[in-house]
Every structure is written in structure tokens, then in C-alpha cells.
Amino acid sequence: MSEIAAAGRTAGIPAAPPVGTALGVVAGAGRPGPARIAAPVGDAVLDVGALAAAAGGPHPALLQQRSLDGLLAAGRPAWREVFGWLSEQLSDPERISAHLLPASGVVPVLPFTVADYVDFFACEQHAVNAGRIFRPDGEPLAPNWKHLPVGYHGRAGTVVVSGTPVIRPSGQRGPGDAGPCRSLDVEAEVGYVLGGASEAPGHPVPLDGALDHVFGVVLLNDWSARDIQAWETRPLGPLLGKSFATSISAWVTPLDELAAAWVDPPPRDPQPLPYLLGPTDRGLDLTMEIRLNGELISTPPAADLYWTPAQLVAHLTSNGAPLRPGDLLGSGTVSGARREQRGCFLELSWGGREPVLLADGSSRTYLLDGDEVTITATAPARGGGRLSLGEVRGKILPAL
The missing domain is CATH 3.90.850.10 (Fumarylacetoacetase-like, C-terminal domain)
Structure with missing residues (x-):
């Protein structure tokens, strides 16, 4: 029943989804603050909060928080605005390049406070x-x-x-x-x-x-x-x-x-x-x-x-x-x-x-x-x- 496969990654950021959008929270990479909201982009991660502030994205205050808690509380209309905007940004590599962080320099943290x-x-x-x-x-x-x-x-x-x-x-x-x-x-x-x-x-x-x-x-x-x-x-x-x-x-x-x-x-x-x-x-x-x-x-x-x-x-x-x-x-x-x-x-x-x-x-x-x-x-x-x-x-x- 078993088959040989490549060993799972043992350090650093988990394998990123190659298609679509996702959000998490990472720390490290020499940036100020202990953690920031990020999105996986190939072998890198995107500092979503920094991009929202620079590019006039929706709900920048929520996206510059240190967890997804504020965004979770904002509700579905805000979620759709954020993910629609993020999908558009990810379609232009040049637009996001200044806000990419090397995956080898960041570590994941729990992306939200688990309420129950x-x-x-x-x-x-x-x-x-x-x-x-x-x-x-x-x-x-x-x-x-x-x-x-x-x-x-x-x-x-x-x-x-x-x-x-x-x-x-x-x-x-x-x-x-x-x-x-x-x-x-x-x-x-x-x-x-x-x-x-x-x-x-x-x-x-x-x-x-x-x-x-x-x-x-x-x-x-x-x-x-x-x-x-x-x-x-x-x-x-x-x-x-x-x-x-x-x-x-x-x-x-x-x-x-x-x-x-x-x-x-x-x-x-x-x-x-x-x-x-x-x-x-x-x-x-x-x-x-x-x-x-x-x-x-x-x-x-x-x-x-x-x-x-x-x-x-x-x-x-x-x-x-x-x-x-x-x-x-x-x-x-x-x-x-x-x-x-x-x-x-x-x-x-x-x-x-x-x-x-x-x-x-x-x-x-x-x-x-x-x-x-x-x-x-x-x-x-x-x-x-x-x-x-x-x-x-x-x-x-x-x-x-």
C-alpha cells in the first residue's frame, strides 16, 4: 500500500499553495514587529500588510495586525474585498516584488487566536x-x-x-x-x-x-x-x-x-x-x-x-x-x-x-x-x- 515520496519539510515555512490565495502569519526576516500577515507566493511570502499600506488596499489597518483576528471579526463582505484585491495584486509580479520575503527567513506562527x-x-x-x-x-x-x-x-x-x-x-x-x-x-x-x-x-x-x-x-x-x-x-x-x-x-x-x-x-x-x-x-x-x-x-x-x-x-x-x-x-x-x-x-x-x-x-x-x-x-x-x-x-x- 505504501510508496516512497520526498520527505516532508523540517524547517521554515510550510510548502506554499502554488495556485490561488491564502493567508497566514509569519515572523522573522528582519522586519520590525514580531509577526505579520502574509500570503504564500511560490518560494517566497508576501507581506500583505505592507503591500496594503503602500498600494491603498482595502482594510489596511486589519491587514497590518499581527494576527488574522481582526479580519476574522470583520465578516464576509470584508473578506471578499480583501481576497478580491489580493488576487488582483498577485497577478502582477512586479507590483508585489518589493514586499516579498524569502521563505527561508520566516517561520509560521498560529495565524489566529483559537476561540473555541x-x-x-x-x-x-x-x-x-x-x-x-x-x-x-x-x-x-x-x-x-x-x-x-x-x-x-x-x-x-x-x-x-x-x-x-x-x-x-x-x-x-x-x-x-x-x-x-x-x-x-x-x-x-x-x-x-x-x-x-x-x-x-x-x-x-x-x-x-x-x-x-x-x-x-x-x-x-x-x-x-x-x-x-x-x-x-x-x-x-x-x-x-x-x-x-x-x-x-x-x-x-x-x-x-x-x-x-x-x-x-x-x-x-x-x-x-x-x-x-x-x-x-x-x-x-x-x-x-x-x-x-x-x-x-x-x-x-x-x-x-x-x-x-x-x-x-x-x-x-x-x-x-x-x-x-x-x-x-x-x-x-x-x-x-x-x-x-x-x-x-x-x-x-x-x-x-x-x-x-x-x-x-x-x-x-x-x-x-x-x-x-x-x-x-x-x-x-x-x-x-x-x-x-x-x-x-x-x-x-x-x-x-
Whole structure:
């Protein structure tokens, strides 16, 4: 199933999307101030704030901030102005040349303050596989799974930018058993970055307005300590097995840039309740790739996700909970029908019983210290071709 691929980058700015626009935040390159909003341009990055000030771009005060927080709060009309202007600027290399920074001289920082983090369980194939692994003699799906997007509230303070090392967590693994995690896993996910003003508390966001709150998309790795998670998830949801680190890509791809990637969701039975149905109930056709130490081990298809971005927003607010700029929603592990499309080692190794064979003759059931995981994705681009999203990457360090 595996194949040799070039090793993931281990330093500096993550691989830049070669097509389209994206925004992130970088530091370094000898410029004043600890960080600045930037956009990837080939092997360089564009100082977007400096360009906006020099060229009279829209919302220069927002674009000269040290994070995307102000822009996220400004709402969709401002987002469209900024990305329309930025696309025009990027079409003229001479116009932007004075504001380009060498990628080798900058490092990514977390591009926005994560207000809340909610991780969903939106992929039917992943849910079925997990159910078969843990409940081989029972129904793989819980009775509620096809009626609502199941999720848990994660820990916003442990979301980190791509390239940040991940320290192997420790915790309880069973009765009287504690220590470093023995079953450290990757989860390939799509992350939705939210912004704009929400309805007043107590007023749900309707499905037809849900995408107005989605600023853009990141790739997300919800690192999971499976042995710790299995022991503590009885009966409540994950806590320490998930809360030690969640990695996101440094570049946020705007939702409008993915206009050619919308696809209809898979067939559903039973039909969701009316608040989860409408024209905006559509998914994104992203082809993801997981690499372990540079070797391709899986290609999860995000088009198969059962629950769509608009449904996640509508359901999250259906009890009247308000949104905040910087809210981050994870899709949950993305997996396809074939073994080589499974989005985590829990499924790839079938709970540790079927090791994944690698090209060098070694194998994995779960991650070892020193392993580096890189997740990338592409989507259909406007005008044809493929659009690359920014990668998410992390290396495992030994437990403290």
C-alpha cells in the first residue's frame, strides 16, 4: 500500500499553495514587529500588510495586525474585498516584488487566536471502522450517529501551528497503569475557521446562513493517544487522550477559493431533520495525503464526509450557543472505503492487529518517537487544475 515520496519539510515555512490565495502569519526576516500577515507566493511570502499600506488596499489597518483576528471579526463582505484585491495584486509580479520575503527567513506562527475548538465525527466510514474495531459483535454506529453531527468540545489552548513538535503525552492507560502513551495516532481532518458576527445568544444560525461564518479551511491533525482515550472514554467523550496537541496548517485557504470544490453529500438514510437540510448542505472535494517520514501511506477523500460544513455550524448553534471569531471546527478523521484511504493508524492497523508495512521493511501500528507526519490536500481550482492547501506537519518527541 505504501510508496516512497520526498520527505516532508523540517524547517521554515510550510510548502506554499502554488495556485490561488491564502493567508497566514509569519515572523522573522528582519522586519520590525514580531509577526505579520502574509500570503504564500511560490518560494517566497508576501507581506500583505505592507503591500496594503503602500498600494491603498482595502482594510489596511486589519491587514497590518499581527494576527488574522481582526479580519476574522470583520465578516464576509470584508473578506471578499480583501481576497478580491489580493488576487488582483498577485497577478502582477512586479507590483508585489518589493514586499516579498524569502521563505527561508520566516517561520509560521498560529495565524489566529483559537476561540473555541470543536471536533466532530463527520465521516461515516471512520465511524463504522472504529465501531467494528471496538465493538466487533455489535452495531458499528451508535443510534444517534445518522441523526446529528456528533462532536466533542476540545481544548483551544493546545492548538498549534504546523511544524510545532508534539511531545508524546502521558496519562492513565488502565487500572493502576500510567505512563507515556503507547498508541499515539494521527487523525487527518479538515478544519473550518469561523468568523463574523453570530446571531444573539439563543438564536441559532440557520443552515442557509451558516457558510457566511466560514472564513476558510485549514488541514488539521487531531493527535490522539488511543490507549489513554480508550480508558477515559467511559462513558463521556475524550479528554486527556486528545487535549495535548492539535496541529493546523499555517495557511488558511479562503472558502471562496474553493468554489469549484463543492460536491453533493453522500446519500443519507434517514433524512436529517429540517434544520440540517438546504441548498448549502454540500461538501468539499478535497483529496488528502498522509505521509509518514516522507512515505505516502494513505489518501483519504474528504468528499465522502457524511456531515457538511454548513451542517456543523447549524447544529453547533442549534441550542442557541453563539459563535465567536476564531472558532475552529474539525471534521473528524477523514477515511474512505479502501484500506489505503483510512485517515488514522487506528484504522490502518485495525486497532494494532494489522501493522502497516513501510518501504524500508519496517512497520507501524502507531507512531514512534522521531516519526514525522505530514498531511497535504488538493482540490479542484477555479478555472481548472488543482489547488493545493497548506500542509500540516508535526514530529513526535519523547515523553518528558
